[in-house]
Amino acid sequence: DVKVTQSSRYLVKRTGEKVFLECVQDMDHENMFWYRQDPGLGLRLIYFSYDVKMKEKGDIPEGYSVSREKKERFSLILESASTNQTSMYLCASRSSGYEQYFGPGTRLTVT
Amino acid sequence: RKEVEQDPGPFNVPEGATVAFNCTYSNSASQSFFWYRQDCRKEPKLLMSVYSSGNEDGRFTAQLNRASQYISLLIRDSKLSDSATYLCVVTPNQAGTALIFGKGTTLSVSS
DSSP states (O other): OOOEEESOSEEEEOTTOOEEEEEEESSOOSEEEEEEEETTTEEEEEEEESSTTOOEEOSOOTTEEEEEEETTEEEEEESSOOGGGOEEEEEEEEOSSSOEEEOOOEEEEEO | OOSEEEOOOOEEEETTOOEEEEEEESOTTOOOEEEEEEOTTSOOEEEEEEOTTOEEETTEEEEEETTTTEEEEEEOSOOGGGOEEEEEEEOOSSTTSOOEEOOOEEEEEEO
16 A cells, blocks of 8 residues: 655644754655645645655745655655744645645644 | 635535535646545545446436536435534646635535
8 A cells, every 4th residue: 555654643833933844755756846735726736746855836836845866755844934834734645646745734833 | 716616504404315525626637536524623535426327326426528528426315413514625637736616505404
């Protein structure tokens, strides 16, 4: 079974802190994605990566950056957390086929 | 026009009912189509792919109408366990790029 894991299920951070969200997949997938999900807004793509060290902006990249140094790991970085970044963050991975596998999500609260 | 549009619902139906969800997409060059299911506070998971010829998986039937850019999901004999949010998903015309998710339709099945 494909497994996508995220470093934390729940996280509470203070405004202005630098936040790292880690995602690891175990199926050698080329493509990895970070989304945030908010009530009424659905899943919104923040960044994605189709190869090591490659990244593409999604629909809402402002305030975020990413890192992909190894194929299995894709990190989302909030350089200076703000309260409007309180959300559910979902990581996903996908091979050249189209089924996309999601991690369990990190519920981030910024106070 | 939004890329993928769904009626958000909620659809409230009794057990045993038949319910249909619709989805429209704006990019006529879209290649592949899916329905994902997301349970409350869980990650989305693939429910089924959607083909032009239509496909059926038990009580679930998915249809695609490329001319009208319309996708549907029919659930027969609804169960309590079908209560979830159903996400319509479309791939753009380039392999390796991100899936496009609708905001989802919420189904609540009651006894």
